[in-house]
Amino acid sequence: MENRSQWGTRIGFLMAAMGSAIGLGNIWRFPYTAYDNGGGAFFLPYLFALLTAGIPLLIMEYTIGHKFRGSAPRSYSKMSKGLEWIGWWQVAVSFVISAYYPIIIAWAIMYAYFSFGQQWGDDPTSFFVGDYLQLSDPGVFGSLVPSVLFPLLLVWAIVFFTLGRGVRKGIEVANKIFIPALVVLFIIIVIRAITLPGALDGLEAFFEPNWSSIMDGKVWVAAYGQIFFSLSIAFAIMITYSSYLPKKSDITNNAFITGFANSSFELLAGIGVFAALGFMAFQNGVEVNEVASSGVGLAFMVFPEIISQMPASEFFGVLFFLSLVLAGLSSMISISETYVAGLQEKFNISRGTSILIGGGLAAVASLFFATQGGLNLLDTVDHFINNYGVALSGLFEVVAVAWFVKSLRDFQSHADGISDIKLGFWWRFCLGVITPAVLGVMMLQNLKSEIT
Ligand code: PFF
């Protein structure tokens, strides 16, 4: 029918899929989540979640994209006319993320620059909130902050440029550069971190198993939540990316590779982050649990302090923030591609027009986060996306496929026809029973914690 763009090489697709999966979630979300949910014992529910939900869903999404050869909305509508809305819902969630994700990348760009001379001074927390973000009262948007605005425009320029060059020359090439570079940078950082004084205390805190935690339902929900977010599942991304695969592609195998690569990077990040936290605790004569944190606080408040106390601060500061930039950009590109592809197919417009409309709207929306109230807004939006967006999207998806259109057997034979790894009953059981049950519990639990 149409001349659909394709990945140039298998490794190109894998780099792009890994680029989407490996992101801020690996670096600043996973380490603390594991630490906070049983430390070493967390690996059990985590591995279980990877094998019963993460990889099975990834196989399903790759199959959907590959079989229907369309963006998420089109793929769902080809599966069944009434399901197109699920694709749009997932695209919408991605759109919202793409309005605030670039802000964090912009901050990281500025912090790579601030690393020279440790411009955050002795009190990185008040530097970040007061001097850099000029944070005003909660909820007040205030005026644009130029030091956020300029790097933000740079991020959008990179995203527009990459998407504009198309799947093979843009997305594939960018990821083939970003991901190997990220891995190299990160290995250097981790080696440095584990050889700092106090690093072992940090690692001990990270790996020490609290076995009783695996009896706690919340820990299991946290494990599944981490896996979904981390693998970029249920965001329309993996469906879109796999729609550009050539006919003959071992999708099941690709899903295993993506899943294990993402988890390996996550483990590496956990080691690096906690070794660095151990160093900081050692320097300040406190316990690791007093400095352990995640998210924005970890990256822009705690890490600057750690970097200042390290030998060769400037070098490692640049390395650390640059790795955030690379991890963030490759994920950002994948999120934006979901609506670029979706709009293009829905309205039959050119790729360029679609980038200008979709990307343009997201870029304008991102400006709200570049104002003085930006951080508060980001916290609120991120909370809803994490607690409801992901779980709901995943739930709609598996329930629709497994229970309504009952396509699992169909998809299984599609995947088996082109793969060395054959799917069995276990695959259908994971998707038809385990995943919907876990996601249902996850939704209820999040709602409950909202009320109390
Ligand atoms: N999978 C990415 C990570 O682990 O950081 C995060 C992510 C990217 C989530 C893109 C959602 C998304 F749409």
Ligand code: NA
């Ligand atoms: Na990830």
